[in-house]
Amino acid sequence: MDEERVIALLKGRGLKVTGQRLLVLNIMAAHSDEHLTAEEIYDLAKISRPEIGLATIYRTVQVLLELHIINKVTFDDGYARYELTGEDCPSGHRHHHAICTACKRVYSLETDLLDKLEQQVFRSIGFEVTNHEVKLYGLCESCRKKNAGNE
Amino acid sequence: MDEERVIALLKGRGLKVTGQRLLVLNIMAAHSDEHLTAEEIYDLAKISRPEIGLATIYRTVQVLLELHIINKVTFDDGYARYELTGEDCPSGHRHHHAICTACKRVYSLETDLLDKLEQQVFRSIGFEVTNHEVKLYGLCESCRKKNAGNE
DNA sequence: GTAGCTGCAAAGTTTTTGCAGAAGC
DNA sequence: GCTTCTGCAAAAACTTTGCAGCTAC
DSSP states (O other), X not given: OOHHHHHHHHHHTTOOOOHHHHXXXXXXXXXXXXXXXXXXXXXHHHHHOTTOOHHXXXXXXXXXXXXXXXXXXXXXXXXXEEEEOOTTOTTOOOEEEEEETTTOOXXXXXXXXXXXXXXXXXXXXXXXXXXXEEEEEEEOHHHHHHHHHHO | OOHHHHHHHHHHTTOOOOHHHHHHHHHHHXXXXXXXXXXXXXXXXXXXXXXXXXHHHHHHHHHHHHXXXXXXXXXXXXXXXXXXXXXXXXXXXOEEEEEETTTOOEEEEOOOOOHHHHHHHHHHHOOEEEXXXXXXXXXXXXXXXXXXXXO
């Protein structure tokens, strides 16, 4: 994982490289397929550093957000969630999620088919898109199969 | 506005048609171009019914959500927002928002260019999309013009 | 050594819940 | 008349802030 880049970003802003910040970063890298809440990061952090405080998680997440190392997403369940910004898109572009309405699992998608939509939006209302987030709600494969059997 | 349909939906579920519920509904219809928070609905409701409580707004919104009359959206600013489900799309399909990162205004979009994306998602991971929400972040026309002048 | 960071606890926000009285059907 | 709803206040849930001590540089 790209720890060097993060260290450089922190130092470049006069911020300090602390064990807590690297820990949060490593936790997020180790769970890059999930979308962790602050509480979940906290629980994972406590495993290797039991004295850590939840406030530190919130403050660390704030810093990482400002450095555009992570992104904030919400799935309307009352929790703010965080995920690493994709390596190959420095601007943080390209965020797609498929949310199963049955099992609540979240799948991350990589495709980027929104260029057309963005062009059309620019032409129609003069809005210049710099980033986007797409949430698809529906049924994942396993829930669909389960449903087919039951009802 | 389609008050009849809502009354029918309420009665069909054994729920009561109260002045407060109709008031919230009418407020949302009168502000269908905005994305009101519970607090904003509350303030508008107090104009015609000063004794109303904020808890009633939250409970009413919950009911309207369950009846799929309104939708919940979040723009990651700590507030849950609500909007009427489009008349012409009973499933609540088609939710696009363009959020200006400068002035924080939210523009609603009507286009639906996600069919291709949805088909691809189904083919690749077997996820069947029933609804979607798109957030485009960027600069709206007026902020873009302001920026061009300043910096 | 100085600035910035951390942990704890306390406070702030948004949303939910409990309960007695009121209203719908 | 019975059930559901409302308003108020208290509580819960998530996040932020204040402060004294600690750590990075």
